[in-house]
Amino acid sequence: MTAPVRLQVEHETRYHYSAPVELAHHVAFLRPLEDARQQVEAFELSVEPQPSHQASGDDVFGNRRIFFSATSAHQSLRVLATSRVRVSPRPAFDPAATPPWEALAGRLRYHGGAPFEPAAEFCAPSPYVPRLAALRDYARPSFTAGTPVAVGALELMHRIHREFRYETASTAIDTPLQQVLAERRGVCQDFAHLMIGALRSLGLSARYVSGYLLTTPPEGQAPLQGADASHAWVSVHCPGIEGGWLDLDPTNDLVVSTGHVRLAYGRDYGDVTPLRGVIRGGGRHTLEVRVRTTRA
Amino acid sequence: MRPSFDEMQATTTTVRDHYRTYDRWLSQQPRDVMRARREEAEMIFRRVGITFAVYGAKDEDGSGTERLIPFDLIPRVIPSAEWREMEQGLRQRVTALNRFIHDVYHGQEIIKAGIVPADQVFRNAQYRPEMQGVDVPGGVYSHISGIDIVRAANPDGSGSYYVLEDNLRVPSGVSYMLENRKMMMRLFPDLFSAHRIAPVAHYPDLLLDTLRAVAPAGVNEPTVVVLTPGMYNSAYFEHAFLAQQMGVELVEGQDLFVKDNFVYMRTTQGPKRVDVIYRRVDDDFLDPLVFRPDSTLGCAGLLSVYRAGNVTLSNAIGTGVADDKSIYPYVPKMIEFYLGEKPILNNVPTWLCREDEDLKYVLDHLGELVVKEVHGAGGYGMLVGPASTQAEIEEFRGALLANPSNYIAQPTLALSTCPTFVESGIAPRHIDLRPFVLSGKTVQMVPGGLTRVALKEGSLVVNSSQGGGTKDTWVLEA
């Protein structure tokens, strides 16, 4: 594939509440990002009931963040995000042409007087990705001495894909990483956190990416996990790769290309949750999510 | 370790000039009268409820235990010339700190100049990316700064002041300063006619003035509130006290809500817009939509309103990036960088264990140093070398080696001592001082501050949560 691909995404979230919600504030990361490889041709966010207030801006990572609030009582909320994006394929790259992982980790570590490496921001543990000795032990076999960082990262991705089982609803948002590591199963969010944690435990830098996956794979390819839902994968800091970051999808063992739409980058799920809110009232609620990503 | 500087005694037989009048008075007081006064003070404090809650302790009916903070009747006296210099130093330091915080959340010049290491700032748990690029009124972030000051002896017998710590998040203790002064005036009116002591009672006015001065632009009569986590918080008394003294509402998170990008409080006459929030709730709990989602102490949507400039938070979100022990060593450089001046108030010499050379020095001198966790608070998690057993030192060495960047070390400063009433009579006890610096349109402060005293003999730990007490602080007018 050499030509850019146009993808259409429909992401619908529905909440039903057992009691009326009097006041609701929500924040959404539902607008795909734009950069050299991805342009947004059209985007629309529709919310029912009509919010009384809506504002959007960019967060510190450069993601478009949308706040909205509803002040009239409602018992259901429907948020529909439709986007049309143009995704260019990533150019070919040579994983071996990236620095040895130890050298990179050394550069990213703090030294008095040394220039600051912005990518070091993503070396630190974050709320959903703690530092665990077990993660370091897991990562080691993929990063033997002198391994170029991209080579190691790809190898790690293959291993995770092989050794972990994707199982819908096998974990919850707050399932600790230790448990995922022990039980060897999870959903795309867990796969991403796991790989990020493993990389960071070696002193490397990795970001969490939220986004969408093309529902119908090209001819001859197996159906992909994570389609029909919002998806998550990993962005690894690899100097030598164009742009300096290599996006890898451990759930599907894929180097991210034109079949993925990127929504937002962050330290982990907590930074880029597609939709979250605080409500007053509501009682119990149920949630339905429907995602469809197709060729436009 | 050098012997301590005693605030009152110049030698064992002579008293310093500024304590002469007091010393004369004290020698004339019968001991049982002083004891009776102590009991009277305790009774009054308890009845009025000037207590603080000790976390975890409960009494028989299940309510949290409320302790009195022990109050010592012997004041700590500071001559006016010393205070004048300290005041200048405080003004300079707080101004530089506020410039630093502004810089961190805007151009980051000091980081680009290589003076403060970038990762000390960006990987600091108190750094709030949400504040990046947000403008605050007057560029002031820390409106209320509690700067902890100690005095240490010099070889020639004189004493010099050092800044021990900056507290820029939710510094507390000012209510004790005010209540202590009231108590002293009530118990010893004759002392107040014998001395000319600079008043402090106008602090709430200065505070209100400061808070109103930083209201969002265009608001004529700003509505100020004090946001408290509630009556189970250890400093609740102070929250209620300050709200009452300033004549403003004391609110909890549940009293506030955000609508149309403004903050309102629920009153019996309907919603009332809030312009300035003096918040005594940590950053993490302020907005469940953006920070900790499980917090019920804050108000959902608050950050949005804040970013839009429709409400002022005091202190601003993200000030913790400057009051961290890992940033403390760079404050003198901040003063030079932003103000082009030499610091008037000095830091205590500090070793950063994350730097290899510093770590080596610290490991070699563990028995002589005070080693503190960078993110510790309240005197917990630290090693006081000279006061520890060999076993305790070795155990700490292990912790230090496991995570060196978590620690800084300072020489055991013998804090100055001040005579204090103890079981056996009067004896010297170590003290520190916390002045409260207010930054609004200008930088103001009341003379003195809260003097904290370590009641245990030889102890250097003054925190109230660990058995410290307080004294009234007198700045004599010249």
Next chain:
Amino acid sequence: MLSRTADHLFWMARYMERAENTARMLDVNYQTSLLPQSADMAEQGWRGLLSISELTHSFQQKYDTVSADNVMDFMVRDDANPSSIVACLRAARENARAVRGALTTEVWETQNQTWLEFRRLLADGTFRKDPSNLFEWVKFRSHLSRGVTVGTMLQDEALHFLRIGTFLERADNTARLLDVKFHALTKEFYGVGSMVQMQTMNGMTQSQFMQRDQQEYDFYHWSAILRSVSGFEVYRKAYRNVIRPEKVAELLILRTDMPRSLAACMHEVMCNLRMVANEQSGETLRKAGRLCADLQYARIDEILATGLHAYLTQFLDRVGDLGYGISHDFLVPVAA
């Protein structure tokens, strides 16, 4: 003032009043239980008390028999019973503590002292030895609370919400007391026929209702009811006549000069509500006004003609509804 603050004040006042009225009711029952009567009747009395406060079910969860000891224990010192005196005094004090800044020192210290003293009295056995003494004490602490409130508080919203709480609760409790006591006493005393019968029988023909024993019994019962609302001497002064049920009803429902009557209570509620009215309280004020007017312009024979029980039940509904309205418009809304 903050809605939450007003809410605490409102409930502090209601709980104190509830504690007082519970003490009053228990006292009535205790006094009348000392009268010669069958075990059945005695038990009826205690059952009635439980049903006034709709506590029959909770009581039965814990106790097998309805006896004086059990009911008194349940209603005085049982922590698990939210309407017991101990629970009410604790709640009153906790509400006061939450808003100490809004109260004068005297009001806070009185409330705090009441709580501390009560626990001491329970612990040292005063209750067992002489229950009436304890009930009297609770009443007087309540008088003290009110006196200190009116005597020291600034006459602003804080005072108004305290008063609204006190009088709303008093109206509610008094109506309940009347309902059960009348019901228990004159078992058929809620229909047209019996009322008429009473009048014609007065001093004329004998009937099962006017046996000599019954007369004496009724006197003690009515006077106990009147004493429970501090109305015995008041009755004498107002009516200068023998105690007649319809007059008791009139005194306690309609007479605005009787401070514990439903009319007097609602009048106070109305006055104080007017002082705090806001933009959204219009409907609540209208309902309160209507209730006041109904009481002001009613006649006792009309009420008795409809049936006292029906009347009081409806009154309780309206007061309850008013409570929800007040919470919603000014305070912290209560889940309906």
